[in-house]
Amino acid sequence: MDIHALHRQGITISEIARRTGHDRKTIRSYLRGDREPGVRKPAVPDAFGPFTDYVTARLIEDPHLWAVTLLDELRPLGFEGSYQSLTRQIRDRSLRPACQACAHVTKRPNAVIDHPPGEETQFDWLELPDAPEQWAYPTKRAFLLVGSLAHSGVWRAAIAPSMDLPHLLAAMTTVLSLLGGLTRVWRFDRMRTVLDPATGDLTAMFSAFAKHHGVQAVACRPRSGNRKGVVEKNNHTAAQRWWRTLPDEITAEQAQTSLEQFAARQDGRRRESPTGTTTAAQMRAQERLRPLPPMAFPVVVTEHR
Structure with missing residues (x-):
């Protein structure tokens, strides 16, 4: 706002740069509309950009789809990021639709049960x-x-x-x-x-x-x-x-x-x-499983084809 106000008063770009403490190229970019306040151009290309439409469509189709399932689908398409990168992009871009039914579900109590090998x-x-x-x-x-x-x-x-x-x-x-x-x-x-x-x-x-x-x-x-x-x-x-x-x-x-x-x-x-x-x-490898019987148990299976 200060840059545009000073420019309307006829002050030169060099003087505006000295008063605001910015580079002259930055002043010209704001005056031409090439830059917006608070919006920075990323230093590197957006690696997730090409996959945004696909992830959005899949999550609209199925809001409960696991992120790890999406990762399995994105790997053949060329996505090289990690699981954590994928979940961060979904969260930051708000790609997953909210589910009101899931918002009220509470976890039931559970306990860790010890299972010996081969038991x-x-x-x-x-x-x-x-x-x-x-x-x-x-x-x-x-x-x-x-x-x-x-x-x-x-x-x-x-x-x-x-x-x-x-x-x-x-x-x-x-x-x-x-x-x-x-x-x-x-x-x-x-x-x-x-x-x-x-x-x-x-x-x-x-x-x-x-x-x-x-x-x-x-x-x-x-x-x-x-x-x-x-x-x-x-x-x-x-x-x-x-x-x-x-x-x-x-x-x-x-x-x-x-x-x-x-x-x-x-x-x-x-x-x-x-x-x-x-x-x-x-x-x-620690299970120590017993071998199966040499003969299969006899059973008759009927199917409609």
Whole structure:
């Protein structure tokens, strides 16, 4: 304001520069309108600028999309920044729409549970909505059985078109072979295919399946499903980082292969252990899993195609 006021009085640029304490080139820039007060031109090019429109569109489409999922998508597009750089840009530019429903959600209390090596494998179903019709006919629903080693957090999963008992046993056989062995205990929530709701006992076929593998099956107490927090967290990761980015024009076999590759990449994530920071793969080497039975458990699986 002072610069423009002095210029209107007919004072020269050199005199304005002496009175305001600025360089003459700066005075000329303000008078020509090349610069605005309080707005600085960045010293280096904006590395995030080319990705702003893409990130904005993805967050408008899904306000709950994880930033780490966005990072997975931006890497092939040429983004070289870190996860912290991405979250800072999203925060500084206010790219994520506000969600009123999430603003009032409080965290439920939880506790850290010690899981000795080779002690427990946790299983849980994850529903996959809007699955491709060519491999989820006719309901367009598919399901993911996730199995997690409680000590290391290493997980594997199998896609199934149904959550009935035969598909549960077939999916468990696949997951156990991917994990590479057996722990002493299998933990589930109170699903009807595992636990008879009338008696509270294991169903006959699932009891035979557990006996065939020499494993003790344990169901969580009522309203205590979060006791199996390791597999629930891995469910969240599979839903947010794998399922949300899976192409629609993919077959069930290709989806299973993509899922196994994604789960294997998760073995390199950092984990905290009593000896310090390590990785899930290094903790997996301490599990001391027992080998699988030489013969598979017989089960008849029926599917509509």
